[in-house]
Amino acid sequence: MFGFFRKRKPKGCKNSGRPSADRGILVFENTSDVIQAENVLKKSGWSVRVMGPPPEIQTGCDLVIEFPLMEELNIRRTLASADIQPLSVVPVTAPLLAPVDLFQTKDFGDFLMVRAANMKITIAKEDLKIVNISGGGCPDVPYLAQEMVGKTLAQAPRPRDLGHTLCGYALELAYQELRRIC
Amino acid sequence: MLGVVGTVPDPNFPLVHGPVRLIGSELIIAGRRIAINRGTPALLAAALKTAESRGGPEIYAFLAGDIGKGDGSRKLYQFLARQLPEFSFRVLTFHYLQPDADWHNKVLFAVETMTPRPTLIADAGFMYAAKMSGQSACYDFFTPDVGELAFLADEIAPHPFYTRGFILHQDADVPNLIRRAYQYQNAARYLVVKGQRDYIADEKQVIATVETPSFDAMEAIGGTGDTLTGILSVLCGGDLTPARAALLAARANRWTGFYARPTPATQVCELIDTIPQALQKARRGF
Numbered sequence: 001m002f003g004f005f006r007k008r009k010p011k012g013c014k015n016s017g018r019p020s021a022d023r024g025i026l027v028f029e030n031t032s033d034v035i036q037a038e039n040v041l042k043k044s045g046w047s048v049r050v051m052g053p054p055p056e057i058q059t060g061c062d063l064v065i066e067f068p069l070m071e072e073l074n075i076r077r078t079l080a081s082a083d084i085q086p087l088s089v090v091p092v093t094a095p096l097l098a099p100v101d102l103f104q105t106k107d108f109g110d111f112l113m114v115r116a117a118n119m120k121i122t123i124a125k126e127d128l129k130i131v132n133i134s135g136g137g138c139p140d141v142p143y144l145a146q147e148m149v150g151k152t153l154a155q156a157p158r159p160r161d162l163g164h165t166l167c168g169y170a171l172e173l174a175y176q177e178l179r180r181i182c
Numbered sequence: 183m184l185g186v187v188g189t190v191p192d193p194n195f196p197l198v199h200g201p202v203r204l205i206g207s208e209l210i211i212a213g214r215r216i217a218i219n220r221g222t223p224a225l226l227a228a229a230l231k232t233a234e235s236r237g238g239p240e241i242y243a244f245l246a247g248d249i250g251k252g253d254g255s256r257k258l259y260q261f262l263a264r265q266l267p268e269f270s271f272r273v274l275t276f277h278y279l280q281p282d283a284d285w286h287n288k289v290l291f292a293v294e295t296m297t298p299r300p301t302l303i304a305d306a307g308f309m310y311a312a313k314m315s316g317q318s319a320c321y322d323f324f325t326p327d328v329g330e331l332a333f334l335a336d337e338i339a340p341h342p343f344y345t346r347g348f349i350l351h352q353d354a355d356v357p358n359l360i361r362r363a364y365q366y367q368n369a370a371r372y373l374v375v376k377g378q379r380d381y382i383a384d385e386k387q388v389i390a391t392v393e394t395p396s397f398d399a400m401e402a403i404g405g406t407g408d409t410l411t412g413i414l415s416v417l418c419g420g421d422l423t424p425a426r427a428a429l430l431a432a433r434a435n436r437w438t439g440f441y442a443r444p445t446p447a448t449q450v451c452e453l454i455d456t457i458p459q460a461l462q463k464a465r466r467g468f
Contacts, residue, residue, distance in 0.1 A: 032251065052344045062340070097344040102351075106401070111446035113402045118329045118342035122402040122446045131447035134220075134404035135329065137306030137342075139278050140250020142221030143191035145404050149449075164250030165280065166343040 024069035025096070026079075026086040027053065032164040033084060034063040035172075039160065040082040041065065046075060050169070052097025054090075063166060066096060100170070103177045112182070116174035119167055121148075128153045128182055136167035144171055153179060184229060184415055185269065185300065187244045187262065187308070188222025188277035189254050195247025197257045202243040204230040207451060211243055220405035222277045224450045225305075228412030229275075231457035232434075239272065239419055252280035255307075259285035266292040273419040274300040275411065276308035281341065286311035290320060301418055304370065305411040313368050314340050321370035322424060325411045328356060328377040334369055335362035356381050357388055372424055374414060376407050380432040382425055389425045392432040397439040405450030410435040413457065426468075433464035 028034045034050065041048045046067065053064045067075055072089055079086065100117040111131060113122040119141070122132040129152050133145040140163050148156040159172035186202075198212040204227055209216040218227045222245065229241055244262065248254030258279060266289070274293065286308065293302065303323040304312045312318050313334055326334060329350070333342035336349045352359055356375060360383045363369040372389075375381040378401075379393040400406050414431035418424055437460035438453040 030252065052340065055338075055340075097339070099343055100345060100347070100350065102347060108399060108402065108446045111399075111402065113446065115329075117345070118327075118333070120402065124447060132402045132404050132449075134402060134406070135327065137278060137281070137308075137310055137330070138250055139189040139191070139221075139248035139252075139255060139280055139307065142189075142219060142223075142278065143249040145221075146191050146219055149404075162249075164252075166341045168250055170343050 022069050023066050023092040024072060025051070025053065025064040025066050025090050025092055026075070027064055027088045027090060028086055030164065031063050031166060031169065034065060035160050035163065035169060036082070037065055037079055037084050037086070040084060041067070041075065041078060044078050046071070046078070050099060052099065054094050054096065063169060064096070066092065103174070105181070112178070114174045114177045114181075116177060117170035119170040119174050121171060121174045121178060123153060123178060123182070130156055133171065136171070138165035138167035140164045140168045141171070144168060153182060183271050184233075184239050184241045184419055185244070185271035185274040186222065186226055186229065186241060186277065186415065187258060187275070187279065188225065189248035189258070189279060190216050190223060190245055191219070191221060191249055192247040193249050195245070195254070197246040197254070197261060199244040200242065202226055202230065202241050204234075211245060216245075218451050218454065220408060220450050222408070224405040224408040224454065225275070225277055225412040225415070227451070227454045228409035228457060229416050231454055232413045232416040232461060235458045235461050236416065236420065239416065242269075242271070248280065250280070252282070255280035255282070256285065259289055263288040263292050267295045270296065270298070271300040273303065273415055275303040275305070275415040277408070277411065278306045279308045279311070281307045281311040281314065283311055283315040286315045287317065290317055301424075303411065303415055303418070305407065310341055316367070318368050318370055323372050323374060323414065323418065323428070324370040325374045325376065325407065325414065327407055328359075328375060331356065331359045331363065331373070331375050335359040335366075337366035337368065360388065372428060374410065374428045374432060376410055376432070376435075380436070382428040382432065384425070390429045392429065392436060395436055395440045397444050399444040399446045399448065400439050402446035403444060403448050403450060403453065406435065406453065409438065409450060409453060409457070413461075430464055430468060433468075434460045437463045
C-alpha cells in the first residue's frame with residue numbers, strides 16, 4: 001500500500017533541509033545503534049537518511065535516522081527483527097542538520113587520499129593497501145586506524161562495522177568513495 | 183608538571199593515571215605498555231620526546247581504553263570531575279575523549295577549582311565538546327586542523343560531520359574562518375591551526391603563520407595534529423609566551439617532516455623519532 005515510500009530518491013536529488021510533517025526521527029542510545037539500524041533499514045529497502053538531531057536532543061556525538069512517519073510500525077518491526085530498539089520516535093518539527101556530503105580526492109602519485117568531512121583515508125594505488133587514516137577526534141578513530149592500516153581495501157574491516165561515532169561514520173563514507181573509484 | 187587526558191584504542195585497558203615514560207617505541211604507565219600509533223599515545227610520545235630535549239617537565243597521564251563506545255571516556259570524565267582538584271598541573275591537555283557536553287561541563291567545573299589554574303589545551307573530541315558546550319573561551323589553546331576550524335566557525339554545527347557546506351568551502355580562507363570562530367565565541371584564547379600553512383591567532387589578529395618546510399604527504403599521515411599538540415603542551419609550560427610557544431611548536435612539527443622524509447605511507451612514530459632534531463632546527467634564529 002505504501003510501497004512508494006520504499007522508492008529511493010533519484011540520484012542527485014537534494015533535500016531542502018526544511019522540516020516535513022510526514023517525517024519522523026528514530027533516536028537511539030548511541031551512534032553504533034544508528035549505524036546498525038541504517039544498515040538494516042536500507043537493506044530492507046526503506047528510504048531513510050542519517051541526519052543530525054535537533055538541538056534539544058543533541059548530546060555531543062549524535063546521529064538520528066529520518067524516516068517516513070507513516071511507516072513507523074513497519075520500520076519498528078524491521079528493527080525489532082534485527083533486535084534493535086530505538087529509544088524514542090519523534091516527529092520532525094524543525095530542519096535537521098545534514099551530514100557533510102563533500103568528498104575531496106587528492107592524488108599523491110603512488111597514493112590516493114579521499115576525505116569525507118573530517119576524516120581522510122589513504123591507499124597505495126599499486127595494491128590498494130590502506131597506508132594511513134587521519135583526521136577525526138572521536139576515540140574510535142585510533143582504533144579504526146589500528147585495525148585497518150596495513151590491510152587492503154578488500155581485507156580491511158569496514159568502518160561501519162567497527163565504528164561507533166560520527167568520525168567513524170565519516171570514515172565509512174570516505175571508504176565507500178574509495179571503493180567506488182578504485 | 184604537564185597533565186594529559188585521553189584514551190587508548192583497547193577496550194580492555196582500565197582507567198589508569200600516573201607518570202608516563204617512553205621506552206623504545208612504547209609508553210609505560212602504571213606498569214602497562216601502550217603501543218604508539220596515533221591518538222593520545224602519539225600525543226604523549228611527542229610530548230615526552232619534547233620534554234626529553236628540554237629537560238622536563240614530568241608528564242602525568244590519565245588514560246582509559248575506549249574504541250568509540252564512550253565507556254572509557256565516561257570513566258575518565260567521572261574520575262576527573264571528582265578528583266582533578268587534588269592535582270596540580272602547569273598545563274593540562276585534553277585529547278581523544280568521546281564528545282559529551284554535559285560531562286565536559288562537569289570536568290571544566292572541576293578544573294576551575296584547581297589552584298593554580300593550569301593552562302588549558304583542548305584538541306580532538308574534547309575540543310568538539312568544549313565548542314558544543316559554549317565554553318571555548320575558558321581554554322588557552324585549541325589546536326584544530328583546517329576542517330575542524332571550519333567546524334568551530336560554524337556556530338550551529340555540533341560536530342565537524344555537520345559543518346555546513348558554505349563554511350566548509352571557505353577552507354582556503356583560514357583568516358576568515360578564524361574571525362568567524364571568534365565572532366561566535368567558539369575559539370580558545372589562542373588558535374593553532376594546522377594546515378598547508380599553519381596559523382597562530384588570537385581574538386584580535388593572526389599573530390604568525392608558518393609555511394616552511396612543507397611536505398604534501400604530511401596531510402595523509404594520521405597523528406600529525408597529535409604531535410603538534412604534544413609538542414605545544416610541553417613548550418607552553420616553559421618560559422616562552424603562549425604565542426611564541428605555539429610558533430616554535432608549529433615550526434618543530436613541520437621540521438619532523440624534513441628529517442623523516444615522509445611519504446603518504448609514513449607512520450607517525452617515524453615523525454616522533456625526529457622531534458629532538460626538529461626542535462633544534464626550529465629553535466635556530468628563534
